[in-house]
Amino acid sequence: MSDAPLLEVADLATHFHARAGVVKAVDGVSFTLKRGEVMGLVGESGSGKSITGFSIIGLIDPPGRVEPGSSVKLEGRELVGLPPADLRKIRGKQISMVFQDPMMTLNPMLTIGTQIRLALEAHETVSGAEARRRAVAALAQVRIPDAEAKVDFYPHQFSGGMRQRVAIAIALLHRPKLIICDEPTTALDVSVQAEILSEMKELVAELGTALIWISHDLAVVASLADHVCVMRHGRIVEAGPTLSVLTHPQHPYTQALLDALPSRSEPGKLLAGGVGSDVAPPPRAAKQAAPAVTDAAHYVRIEHVAKRFAQTPGLFRKLAQKAGLSKAPAAVQAVDDVTLVLKRGEALGLVGESGSGKSTLGRVAAGIYAPDSGSVRIDGAPVMSAGEQPHKVTTRVQTIFQDPFASLNPRMTVGDSIAEGPLAHGLVERAQAKAYVRQWLAAVGLNPDFADRYPHQFSGGQRQRVAIARALAMQPDVVVCDEPVASLDVSIQAQIINLLIRLRQELDLTLIFISHDLSVVRHLCDRVAIMYRGRIVESGPAGEIYDHPQHDYTKRLLAAVPVLPGTATT
Amino acid sequence: MLGHVAVRLAQALVVMLVMSVLVFVGVYAIGNPIDVLIGPDVSQELRLQTIAQYGLDRPLWEQYLTFLGRVLHGDFGRSFVFGMPVMDLILSRLPATLELTLAAVCGAALIGIPAGIYAGYRPDGFASKLIMTVSILGFSVPTFWIGLVLIMAFAVELQWLPAGGRGETVSILGVEWSFLTLNGLSHLLLPALNLAFFKLALMTRLARAGTRETMLSDTVKFARAAGLSEWTVLRRHVLRLIAIPLVTVFGLEFGSTLAFAVVTETIFSWPGIGKLIIDSIQSLDRPVMVAYLMLVAFVFITINFLVDLAYVGLDPRLRKGAAR
Numbered sequence: 024m025s026d027a028p029l030l031e032v033a034d035l036a037t038h039f040h041a042r043a044g045v046v047k048a049v050d051g052v053s054f055t056l057k058r059g060e061v062m063g064l065v066g067e068s069g070s071g072k073s074i075t076g077f078s079i080i081g082l083i084d085p086p087g088r089v090e091p092g093s094s095v096k097l098e099g100r101e102l103v104g105l106p107p108a109d110l111r112k113i114r115g116k117q118i119s120m121v122f123q124d125p126m127m128t129l130n131p132m133l134t135i136g137t138q139i140r141l142a143l144e145a146h147e148t149v150s151g152a153e154a155r156r157r158a159v160a161a162l163a164q165v166r167i168p169d170a171e172a173k174v175d176f177y178p179h180q181f182s183g184g185m186r187q188r189v190a191i192a193i194a195l196l197h198r199p200k201l202i203i204c205d206e207p208t209t210a211l212d213v214s215v216q217a218e219i220l221s222e223m224k225e226l227v228a229e230l231g232t233a234l235i236w237i238s239h240d241l242a243v244v245a246s247l248a249d250h251v252c253v254m255r256h257g258r259i260v261e262a263g264p265t266l267s268v269l270t271h272p273q274h275p276y277t278q279a280l281l282d283a284l285p286s287r288s289e290p291g292k293l294l295a296g297g298v299g300s301d302v303a304p305p306p307r308a309a310k311q312a313a314p315a316v317t318d319a320a321h322y323v324r325i326e327h328v329a330k331r332f333a334q335t336p337g338l339f340r341k342l343a344q345k346a347g348l349s350k351a352p353a354a355v356q357a358v359d360d361v362t363l364v365l366k367r368g369e370a371l372g373l374v375g376e377s378g379s380g381k382s383t384l385g386r387v388a389a390g391i392y393a394p395d396s397g398s399v400r401i402d403g404a405p406v407m408s409a410g411e412q413p414h415k416v417t418t419r420v421q422t423i424f425q426d427p428f429a430s431l432n433p434r435m436t437v438g439d440s441i442a443e444g445p446l447a448h449g450l451v452e453r454a455q456a457k458a459y460v461r462q463w464l465a466a467v468g469l470n471p472d473f474a475d476r477y478p479h480q481f482s483g484g485q486r487q488r489v490a491i492a493r494a495l496a497m498q499p500d501v502v503v504c505d506e507p508v509a510s511l512d513v514s515i516q517a518q519i520i521n522l523l524i525r526l527r528q529e530l531d532l533t534l535i536f537i538s539h540d541l542s543v544v545r546h547l548c549d550r551v552a553i554m555y556r557g558r559i560v561e562s563g564p565a566g567e568i569y570d571h572p573q574h575d576y577t578k579r580l581l582a583a584v585p586v587l588p589g590t591a592t593t
Numbered sequence: 594m595l596g597h598v599a600v601r602l603a604q605a606l607v608v609m610l611v612m613s614v615l616v617f618v619g620v621y622a623i624g625n626p627i628d629v630l631i632g633p634d635v636s637q638e639l640r641l642q643t644i645a646q647y648g649l650d651r652p653l654w655e656q657y658l659t660f661l662g663r664v665l666h667g668d669f670g671r672s673f674v675f676g677m678p679v680m681d682l683i684l685s686r687l688p689a690t691l692e693l694t695l696a697a698v699c700g701a702a703l704i705g706i707p708a709g710i711y712a713g714y715r716p717d718g719f720a721s722k723l724i725m726t727v728s729i730l731g732f733s734v735p736t737f738w739i740g741l742v743l744i745m746a747f748a749v750e751l752q753w754l755p756a757g758g759r760g761e762t763v764s765i766l767g768v769e770w771s772f773l774t775l776n777g778l779s780h781l782l783l784p785a786l787n788l789a790f791f792k793l794a795l796m797t798r799l800a801r802a803g804t805r806e807t808m809l810s811d812t813v814k815f816a817r818a819a820g821l822s823e824w825t826v827l828r829r830h831v832l833r834l835i836a837i838p839l840v841t842v843f844g845l846e847f848g849s850t851l852a853f854a855v856v857t858e859t860i861f862s863w864p865g866i867g868k869l870i871i872d873s874i875q876s877l878d879r880p881v882m883v884a885y886l887m888l889v890a891f892v893f894i895t896i897n898f899l900v901d902l903a904y905v906g907l908d909p910r911l912r913k914g915a916a917r
Binding site (some may be wrong): 080124 | 600809810811812814815816817818819821822825829830833834836908909910
């Protein structure tokens with residue numbers, strides 16, 4: 024019995040029957056999992072890895088359907104075709120699941136204790152006191168300090184990592200035989216991810232639970248799994264022991280995935296697999312004949328910048344505060360006296376975890392936020408006007424945002440989006456705008472005929488190219504990139520990184536590259552500044568910071584990054 | 594919390610003050626109430642005497658200040674038409690409207706929310722489609738027409754329920770209520786149903802939209818993955834997550850119905866406040882209009898405040914000073 028596989032998945036096919044046709048999200052997946060084994064399921068978005076997880080626990084919503092002929096056996100018992108009531112008894116009790124975003128999975132309206140009680144009552148009858156005792160024990164098990172008091176907290180009172188621990192505690196409540204984790208650390212900071220990973224490893228070993236770890240991140244899977252399956256287009260293209268798959272990949276797709284990782288190639292070089300374009304960007308508009316650079320060594324000067332976010336009270340609220348009836352809301356010091364200087368043509372990586380103030384600093388540098396104090400100057404000229412209501416006075420700095428879904432207007436064609444700024448600032452005539460847009464689309468590796476399309480007709484990577492074209496069409500000298508590759512798959516990420524490397528050289532751009540991903544920054548940037556709680560704790564040449572970090576925070580950050588086996592050390 | 598209440602009270606005072614000025618000026622611009630109060634064939638002497646008696650000969654600002662001074666002592670003046678204190682007049686009519694409105698809004702919520710959740714949970718079922726079709730009717734058919742149809746069907750043809758009036762009332766704390774007697778309830782049913790129809794449709798559609806969205810959320814998926822039954826998921830998770838817009842609409846609808854239930858009250862000859870305000874506008878009965886509209890402003894601000902309190906009760910993220 025002990026040698027029998029815990030889970031046998033054979034020919035699993037999950038298809039979505041839409042009006043437009045059938046989408047084969049999962050198309051004949053087979054694998055087996057022994058007791059206590061940890062399996063990594065790796066793939067890019069749309070590979071069907073999450074749908075595989077949902078198919079196993081029977082949570083496929085119409086129009087999706089697990090096709091006849093599929094088989095999922097838990098300890099020899101066939102799960103496909105079980106009535107919903109029987110499946111429900113298995114969910115949470117024998118197989119449980121943890122999701123990607125702990126902000127979304129826990130109900131914000133209920134206390135943690137209540138949510139744990141609901142999960143307990145799903146399979147057992149428990150008294151209130153007993154439920155509370157077990158909830159406290161469950162929280163303590165996932166290393167939540169002061170569990171006795173935390174039971175009565177609401178999800179918003181926890182950090183992201185703590186919330187994910189709560190979700191894991193709920194998944195562990197009934198001592199399931201199998202836990203399916205769907206990208207559980209993707210939404211978390213690296214240091215938190217490292218903690219959760221090591222805790223998860225211990226818990227699984229301690230309880231003998233089998234684990235399916237679904238992820239797009241090869242390094243994370245490598246640090247956890249005994250066994251790895253690589254998925255593409257609904258099929259498993261390669262499976263085997265983690266070490267041998269990652270060091271000696273057999274399938275070209277696995278090889279391509281590995282090659283696309285910036286951590287595995289030499290900094291500054293184009294990444295393999297990221298096919299770029301070699302169409303040159305359009306020349307600078309004659310209107311601004313390349314301004315003579317006065318001080319190339321101090322090209323961008325960010326001096327003593329501070330930014331504080333506070334609510335401005337209304338008239339009545341002010342009166343009430345005066346009368347002592349209400350208190351002023353707490354303010355957040357996002358950026359605290361930061362000074363940075365960039366050379367012309369330099370790429371500076373701004374690294375920090377969420378809440379470190381890196382995005383705020385980037386927005387101040389780009390002239391989106393006015394700093395409370397301090398100044399930003401490009402080539403001696405201020406980015407913001409002075410006065411009570413400062414506004415941006417230059418087009419020489421532009422921004423590329425993280426989310427290409429949110430940053431493009433869905434009701435404008437991408438051509439109009441790209442042309443909007445240059446037209447408004449007279450960089451091109453209306454008659455030439457079309458040709459100008461086509462040149463830029465070609466320069467970022469898109470078909471120029473796409474100019475008439477709307478953003479929803481593009482994939483995430485294509486949209487990010489459009490966003491890059493839009494920023495560069497303003498002919499800036501400085502570009503602030505705010506996590507431009509954070510929401511993209513590795514192979515798409517490689518393409519965008521290559522594009523940025525090439526365009527930077529061709530256009531002699533100065534880059535401020537904001538990211539939480541240390542390997543991307545290492546690859547792209549000459550210099551790195553580490554941000555922590557609104558301050559720069561360390562900065563210097565990229566190689567030096569990575570090899571000889573001085574500040575404790577930098578050391579912790581670097582140690583937390585999961586590393587692939589056999590990574591070329593640089 | 595105390596600061597919050599103080600801010601709201603201050604806002605209420607300002608709105609009520611603005612309201613009173615607007616009504617004062619507005620009525621002055623429309624015409625002289627004296628022409629409505631006395632016939633055209635009255636002698637000039639009597640006319641002047643009446644004008645002086647009501648203080649209508651003095652400049653408008655003086656009339657307004659006098660009025661304001663009296664209000665500070667709790668006296669809203671006497672109705673030109675009824676000749677009795679305005680507050681007594683309004684308070685004698687308000688309970689009727691209050692019970693009608695409460696019955697309509699609560700009924701709409703109690704039926705509409707479960708129906709909407711069901712329709713959102715099983716969007717493709719036959720019952721759901723039926724519910725949604727009926728709700729479209731509720732939106733598109735005018736209230737007065739539904740009222741007439743209800744009277745035709747239940748009062749004239751079937752003769753199950755009375756066509757109008759308030760029926761027997763029971764006096765509690767000096768106020769007459771009709772929902773405590775069977776006869777009173779039978780009088781209440783049709784107008785409440787009539788008034789509830791639109792709100793029922795609104796609640797149903799809101800609950801359905803919220804449920805459909807929430808059912809796809811990770812919260813629901815996670816709850817299901819933990820093995821919770823569908824009933825528990827709906828009752829404990831979904832209902833809670835869709836509550837905020839429902840409470841908002843409940844409050845808004847309650848306020849607006851209370852203030853403007855005129856049509857239904859007229860059709861069912863319900864002796865409520867809606868009829869009173871229409872009559873007083875027609876006869877330019879300024880004291881009643883001013884007091885009534887100030888009351889409406891106050892009621893709206895109170896309801897909004899209660900709705901805000903309900904938000905805080907429902908959503909812990911809105912509680913200030915919660916430990917982070």
